[in-house]
Amino acid sequence: xxxxxxxxxxxxxxxxxxxxxxxxxxxxxxxxxxxxxxxxxxxxxxxxxxxxxxxxxxxxxxxxxxxxxxxxxxxxxxxxxxxxxxxxxxxxxxxxxxxxxxxxxxxxxxxxxxxxxxxxxxxxxxxxxxxxxxxxxxxxxxxxxxxxxxxxxxxxxxxxxxxxxxxxxxxxxxxxxxxxxxxxxxxxxxxxxxxxxxxxxxxxxxxxxxxxxxxxxxxxxxxxxxxxxxxxxxxxxxx
Amino acid sequence: xxxxxxxxxxxxxxxxxxxxxxxxxxxxxxxxxxxxxxxxxxxxxxxxxxxxxxxxxxxxxxxxxxxxxxxxxxxxxxxxxxxxxxxxxxxxxxxxxxxxxxxxxxxxxxxxxxxxxxxxxxxxxxxxxxxxxxxxxxxxxxxxxxxxxxxxxxxxxxxxxxxxxxxxxxxxxxxxxxxxxxxxxxxxxxxxxxxxxxxxxxxxxxxxxxxxxxxxxxxxxxxxxxxxxxxxxxxxxxx
DNA sequence: ACACCAGTGTGGTCTGACCATACTAGGCGG
DNA sequence: CCGCCTAGTATGGTCAGACCACACTGGTGT
Numbered sequence: 001x002x003x004x005x006x007x008x009x010x011x012x013x014x015x016x017x018x019x020x021x022x023x024x025x026x027x028x029x030x031x032x033x034x035x036x037x038x039x040x041x042x043x044x045x046x047x048x049x050x051x052x053x054x055x056x057x058x059x060x061x062x063x064x065x066x067x068x069x070x071x072x073x074x075x076x077x078x079x080x081x082x083x084x085x086x087x088x089x090x091x092x093x094x095x096x097x098x099x100x101x102x103x104x105x106x107x108x109x110x111x112x113x114x115x116x117x118x119x120x121x122x123x124x125x126x127x128x129x130x131x132x133x134x135x136x137x138x139x140x141x142x143x144x145x146x147x148x149x150x151x152x153x154x155x156x157x158x159x160x161x162x163x164x165x166x167x168x169x170x171x172x173x174x175x176x177x178x179x180x181x182x183x184x185x186x187x188x189x190x191x192x193x194x195x196x197x198x199x200x201x202x203x204x205x206x207x208x209x210x211x212x213x214x215x216x217x218x219x220x221x222x223x224x225x226x227x228x229x230x231x232x233x234x235x236x237x238x239x
Numbered sequence: 240x241x242x243x244x245x246x247x248x249x250x251x252x253x254x255x256x257x258x259x260x261x262x263x264x265x266x267x268x269x270x271x272x273x274x275x276x277x278x279x280x281x282x283x284x285x286x287x288x289x290x291x292x293x294x295x296x297x298x299x300x301x302x303x304x305x306x307x308x309x310x311x312x313x314x315x316x317x318x319x320x321x322x323x324x325x326x327x328x329x330x331x332x333x334x335x336x337x338x339x340x341x342x343x344x345x346x347x348x349x350x351x352x353x354x355x356x357x358x359x360x361x362x363x364x365x366x367x368x369x370x371x372x373x374x375x376x377x378x379x380x381x382x383x384x385x386x387x388x389x390x391x392x393x394x395x396x397x398x399x400x401x402x403x404x405x406x407x408x409x410x411x412x413x414x415x416x417x418x419x420x421x422x423x424x425x426x427x428x429x430x431x432x433x434x435x436x437x438x439x440x441x442x443x444x445x446x447x448x449x450x451x452x453x454x455x456x457x458x459x460x461x462x463x464x465x466x467x468x469x470x471x472x473x474x475x476x477x478x
Numbered sequence: 479a480c481a482c483c484a485g486t487g488t489g490g491t492c493t494g495a496c497c498a499t500a501c502t503a504g505g506c507g508g
Numbered sequence: 509c510c511g512c513c514t515a516g517t518a519t520g521g522t523c524a525g526a527c528c529a530c531a532c533t534g535g536t537g538t
Contacts, residue, residue, distance in 0.1 A: 010498090013522065014297075025336040032337060038488065049523045051290065054489085058253075058294050059301050063330045065337065070489045071531030077488055082339040087330040091302045091323065092409075097264040098271060098304065100321040105409040112355050112410070170331075170344040171351070174413060249529090252491065277519065288492045293520085309520045310500030316519055 013048045017056035020046065036066065036078040063087035084169075089177035096181055103185055106178050107234045113175050114163055114230065115223035118210070121165035122219035131215055134161050138207050148196055152187060156180075158207060162214065162226075189237035199236055206232070252287045256295035259285065275305065275317040302326035323408075327416035335420055342421055346473045349417045352410050353402055353469065354462035357449070360404035361458035370454055373400050377446050387435055391426060395419075397446060401453065401465075428476035438475055445471070 024030040036042070039057065043050040057078055060066045064083035069076045095101045121127075137158045141151055156179055163175040190196050206229040213222035263269040275281070278296065282289040296317055299305040303322035308315045334340045360366075376397045380390055395418055402414040429435050445468040452461035 010521080022333055022336050025333070025338070028338075030337075032339065040488095050525095051523070052521090055294075055297050057489090058297065060333070062298050062301070063333055065333055068489060069531085070529065072487050073532040076531065080337070082334060082337055084330065084334045084340060087334075088327060091326040091330065094261055094264070094299070094302055094304055095321060095323045095326075095412075097261050098269075098319070098321055099264070099267075100271065101323060101408050101412070105407045108407055109409040109413070112351070116351050168344045168347055169340050170348040170417070173334075173340070174348070178409070249490080279519090289494095290492070291490090296520090307520060308500085309498065309518095311518045312501035315500065 012055075013052035014055035014059070016046045016048065017042060017053055018059065021056070021060070030080060032080050032082050034080050035074075036080065038077065062090060084173035085176035085180065087177075088173060089180035092177055092181035093184075096185075103182055103238075104234075106182055107230060110175065110178050111227050111230050113171050113178070114159065115226050117163040117166035117168070117171055117175065118214060118222040118226050119219035120168070121162070121214060122217040122222065124165070124167060126217070127165055130161060130165055131211070134158060134211055137161070138204070138211060141207065142204060148187075148190065148193075148200075151200060152183070155203070155207075156183070162210070165214070186237065199233075203229075203233065251294075252291035253294035253298070255285045255287065256281060256292055257298065260295070260299070269319060271319050271321050273319050274313075275319065277316065301329060323412035324415035324419065327412060328419035331416055331420035332423075335424075342424060342477075343473075345417050345421055346469060349414065350466050350469050352414050352417070353398065354465050356402040356405035356407070356410055356414065357453060357461040357465050358458035359407070360401070360453060361456040361461065363404070363406055365456070366404055369400060369404055370450070373397060373450055376400070377443070377450060380446065381443060387426075387429065387432075387439075390439060391422070394442070394446075395422070401449070404453070425476065438472075442468075442472065 021030065021036070030036075036057070037045070039050050039053045043053045046053070057066065057068065060078075061068060064086035065080065066078050067081050068078045092101065092106070096103065096106065137154050140146070141154045141158070146154075159179060160172065160176045164172050166172075190199060206225065210222055210225045210229060213219075213225055260269065260275070269275075275296070276284070278289050278292045282292045285292070296305065296307065299317075300307060303325035304319065305317050306320050307317045331340065331345070335342065335345065376393050379385070380393045380397075385393075398418060399411065399415045403411050405411075429438060445464065449461055449464045449468060452458075452464055
């Protein structure tokens with residue numbers, strides 16, 4: 001098992017385009033924000049059909065490397081972006097669906113990444129604006145009239161924002177993708193408002209505690225609270 | 240920024256297939272090893288063209304969820320597999336190429352995941368067969384006649400195997416994908432055999448120390464050695 | 479000067495065809 | 509009866525060409 005040399009998959013036509021774009025990215029010929037040549041141009045340039053070019057672009061799309069738009073003008077066409085979390089999360093979500101990535105493992109990985117991020121954040125210069133934004137998110141979550149959808153949305157933003165404070169783009173992307181990948185799971189785990197009210201209250205309290213710890217630059221406390229926070233919610237929803 | 244509801248992308252045709260397959264995966268109708276219906280069948284079933292069906296399958300392919308093979312018989316067609324690391328790593332690699340995921344961040348994330356895995360591994364029942372396999376990998380790496388390509392390959396297997404001992408599939412997949420995503424970088428960082436020889440010797444020694452620590456169930460020591468190991472190699476190659 | 483509208487280029491989709499492959503079943507010769 | 513060999517068949521991979529919806533562009537008419 002774990003053979004390194006995989007199948008001898010025949011050379012795919014679209015790989016030429018992918019390799020070309022990857023090379024141009026590495027060399028700096030292409031940068032975020034640039035527009036890719038049109039599909040018809042690329043097909044001619046690589047000597048393959050437009051359908052195969054579209055395969056490559058579709059792949060870059062799900063990876064979160066480009067966005068496409070129809071029409072004409074500067075905002076149309078295929079444009080390079082950078083949204084690693086989108087690509088990672090869709091991949092993770094489907095693998096979770098296939099039952100080969102247990103939700104428990106995802107939660108454990110989240111704890112690992114988030115607690116590290118919280119601790120690491122306290123060892124860097126204070127990022128006042130981000131902390132202010134985090135506080136504002138919590139304030140909006142305190143509104144008892146907020147429906148669960150909106151709460152989950154703000155909740156997600158709060159956690160992602162916290163993990164961003166550590167300044168590691170890879171960890172942030174993974175964090176966000178882990179969260180997105182189990183968002184459906186979380187959404188459907190609490191089904192009635194009767195179940196929800198007390199849970200929401202507890203989450204609010206925990207969030208404030210975490211943010212306070214981070215603001216006070218107590219990395220150890222922040223990490224512990226975060227761990228308890230995630231573990232607690234998971235046990236609430238997993239039975 | 241970080242708006243949750245992203246682009247107002249029009250409904251894509253292939254999404255119907257993706258959603259359908261994801262639902263069947265969740266419900267258990269589909270399982271790893273199963274064959275998907277033929278592309279022509281799916282196109283008729285969803286009322287879309289075969290081209291759009293192929294889009295969906297191509298996406299599943301790059302995600303590491305299916306493999307495709309031409310021909311007829313039980314080994315042909317589109318078959319469900321589970322190779323999360325493949326999909327994650329290709330996404331990561333391209334984002335690294337786009338210069339929006341610094342290599343340093345990847346290395347830092349690897350340290351985080353691997354040290355955790357090593358420590359966690361010592362808190363679980365001993366996995367003798369895996370340890371034996373790890374030892375065998377090291378033995379093969381001790382061969383001074385081994386070329387660098389083969390060494391990197393075994394090296395990679397060793398690290399992935401170690402991270403597997405923690406028993407967390409998500410962490411393992413991320414680990415492997417991080418490693419794959421910077422494999423080119425590592426390969427090209429040491430270019431001459433003169434540079435390589437002493438580096439290889441040091442890596443061998445470090446590997447043995449790490450495995451010894453894990454075997455002795457000293458999680459703290461293993462984590463520390465692993466951190467030093469990765470950081471040391473990175474500093475060797477980054478100047 | 480302004481409003482309008484045809485033109486143009488973009489990705490999105492569809493249709494239908496052909497190819498290479500790999501297994502399957504049947505025929506043919508032993 | 510056995511065994512080899514060939515035609516058949518179903519698969520994904522690729523291509524070509526067409527049409528659509530969309531959004532900006534630039535000229536045209538008032």
